[in-house]
Amino acid sequence: MTGRLAARARSFRYAARGIAAMVASEPNARIHALATIAVVAAGVALGIDRGDWIAIALAIALVWTAEAINTAFEALCDVASPARDPRVARAKDVAAGAVLLSALGAASVGVLVFAPRLAALAAAFAAAR
Known part of the structure:
Protein backbone atom coordinates (compact mmCIF):
# COMPACT_ATOMS: atom_id res chain seq x y z
CA MET A 1 0.00 0.00 0.00
CA THR A 2 2.86 2.39 0.70
CA GLY A 3 4.06 2.12 -2.90
CA ARG A 4 0.63 3.17 -4.14
CA LEU A 5 0.48 6.08 -1.72
CA ALA A 6 3.95 7.21 -2.76
CA ALA A 7 2.91 7.03 -6.42
CA ARG A 8 -0.20 9.13 -5.69
CA ALA A 9 1.89 11.65 -3.76
CA ARG A 10 4.29 11.91 -6.72
CA SER A 11 1.35 12.46 -9.06
CA PHE A 12 0.14 15.37 -6.94
CA GLY A 18 2.74 21.92 -13.67
CA ILE A 19 0.37 24.47 -12.17
CA ALA A 20 3.31 26.46 -10.78
CA ALA A 21 5.05 26.39 -14.17
CA MET A 22 1.87 27.58 -15.88
CA VAL A 23 1.44 30.50 -13.48
CA ALA A 24 5.13 31.40 -13.75
CA SER A 25 5.25 31.29 -17.55
CA GLU A 26 1.81 32.45 -18.68
CA PRO A 27 0.74 36.08 -18.12
CA ASN A 28 -2.91 35.12 -18.63
CA ALA A 29 -2.65 32.55 -15.83
CA ARG A 30 -1.53 35.33 -13.50
CA ILE A 31 -4.55 37.38 -14.60
CA HIS A 32 -6.76 34.37 -13.84
CA ALA A 33 -5.11 34.10 -10.41
CA LEU A 34 -5.87 37.74 -9.62
CA ALA A 35 -9.43 37.34 -10.89
CA THR A 36 -9.87 34.22 -8.76
CA ILE A 37 -8.69 36.05 -5.64
CA ALA A 38 -10.93 39.05 -6.40
CA VAL A 39 -14.01 36.90 -7.02
CA VAL A 40 -13.51 34.81 -3.89
CA ALA A 41 -12.97 37.96 -1.82
CA ALA A 42 -16.13 39.52 -3.30
CA GLY A 43 -18.07 36.34 -2.57
CA VAL A 44 -16.96 36.38 1.05
CA ALA A 45 -17.59 40.12 1.43
CA LEU A 46 -21.06 39.92 -0.12
CA GLY A 47 -22.02 36.72 1.68
CA ILE A 48 -23.09 34.74 -1.37
CA ASP A 49 -25.05 31.56 -0.72
CA ARG A 50 -24.11 27.92 -1.31
CA GLY A 51 -25.65 27.72 -4.78
CA ASP A 52 -23.78 30.82 -5.89
CA TRP A 53 -20.53 29.42 -4.48
CA ILE A 54 -21.09 26.26 -6.51
CA ALA A 55 -21.58 28.31 -9.69
CA ILE A 56 -18.53 30.46 -8.94
CA ALA A 57 -16.35 27.43 -8.10
CA LEU A 58 -17.34 25.64 -11.30
CA ALA A 59 -16.71 28.75 -13.39
CA ILE A 60 -13.28 29.24 -11.81
CA ALA A 61 -12.42 25.57 -12.33
CA LEU A 62 -13.50 25.74 -15.97
CA VAL A 63 -11.28 28.75 -16.70
CA TRP A 64 -8.26 27.25 -14.95
CA THR A 65 -8.76 23.91 -16.71
CA ALA A 66 -9.05 25.59 -20.11
CA GLU A 67 -5.91 27.65 -19.42
CA ALA A 68 -3.96 24.56 -18.35
CA ILE A 69 -5.01 22.60 -21.43
CA ASN A 70 -4.20 25.57 -23.68
CA THR A 71 -0.76 25.99 -22.08
CA ALA A 72 0.06 22.29 -22.47
CA PHE A 73 -1.25 22.26 -26.04
CA GLU A 74 0.84 25.30 -27.02
CA ALA A 75 3.96 23.76 -25.49
CA LEU A 76 3.42 20.53 -27.41
CA CYS A 77 2.79 22.44 -30.64
CA ASP A 78 6.02 24.39 -30.17
CA VAL A 79 7.97 21.13 -29.79
CA ALA A 80 6.20 19.34 -32.65
CA SER A 81 6.48 22.26 -35.06
CA PRO A 82 9.23 24.73 -34.15
CA ALA A 83 8.91 26.47 -37.53
CA ARG A 84 5.87 28.66 -38.14
CA ASP A 85 3.09 26.59 -39.66
CA PRO A 86 -0.32 28.16 -40.35
CA ARG A 87 -2.08 24.92 -39.39
CA VAL A 88 -0.38 24.88 -36.00
CA ALA A 89 -1.10 28.59 -35.56
CA ARG A 90 -4.77 27.94 -36.27
CA ALA A 91 -4.89 25.08 -33.75
CA LYS A 92 -3.24 27.29 -31.12
CA ASP A 93 -5.73 30.07 -31.87
CA VAL A 94 -8.64 27.68 -31.41
CA ALA A 95 -7.22 26.50 -28.07
CA ALA A 96 -6.79 30.12 -26.96
CA GLY A 97 -10.36 30.76 -28.09
CA ALA A 98 -11.54 28.00 -25.76
CA VAL A 99 -9.94 29.86 -22.86
CA LEU A 100 -11.65 33.07 -23.93
CA LEU A 101 -15.02 31.32 -24.17
CA SER A 102 -14.60 29.86 -20.69
CA ALA A 103 -13.60 33.26 -19.31
CA LEU A 104 -16.64 34.90 -20.91
CA GLY A 105 -18.84 32.21 -19.40
CA ALA A 106 -17.25 32.77 -16.00
CA ALA A 107 -17.76 36.52 -16.33
CA SER A 108 -21.43 35.86 -17.10
CA VAL A 109 -21.72 33.78 -13.94
CA GLY A 110 -20.05 36.61 -12.02
CA VAL A 111 -22.55 39.14 -13.36
CA LEU A 112 -25.50 36.90 -12.50
CA VAL A 113 -24.19 36.29 -8.98
CA PHE A 114 -22.84 39.72 -8.07
CA ALA A 115 -24.95 42.27 -9.98
CA PRO A 116 -28.09 41.91 -7.82
CA ARG A 117 -26.06 42.20 -4.61
CA LEU A 118 -24.08 45.19 -5.87
CA ALA A 119 -27.30 46.87 -7.05
CA ALA A 120 -28.85 46.34 -3.61
CA LEU A 121 -25.75 47.78 -1.95
CA ALA A 122 -25.81 50.80 -4.26
CA ALA A 123 -29.52 51.36 -3.53
CA ALA A 124 -28.94 51.09 0.22
CA PHE A 125 -26.03 53.51 -0.02
CA ALA A 126 -28.09 55.98 -2.06
CA ALA A 127 -31.01 55.73 0.39
CA ALA A 128 -28.68 56.40 3.32
CA ARG A 129 -27.41 59.64 1.80
Missing part, protein backbone atom coordinates in the same frame (compact mmCIF):
# COMPACT_ATOMS: atom_id res chain seq x y z
CA ARG A 13 3.65 16.84 -6.83
CA TYR A 14 3.90 16.64 -10.65
CA ALA A 15 0.50 18.31 -10.99
CA ALA A 16 1.46 21.07 -8.54
CA ARG A 17 4.71 21.59 -10.44
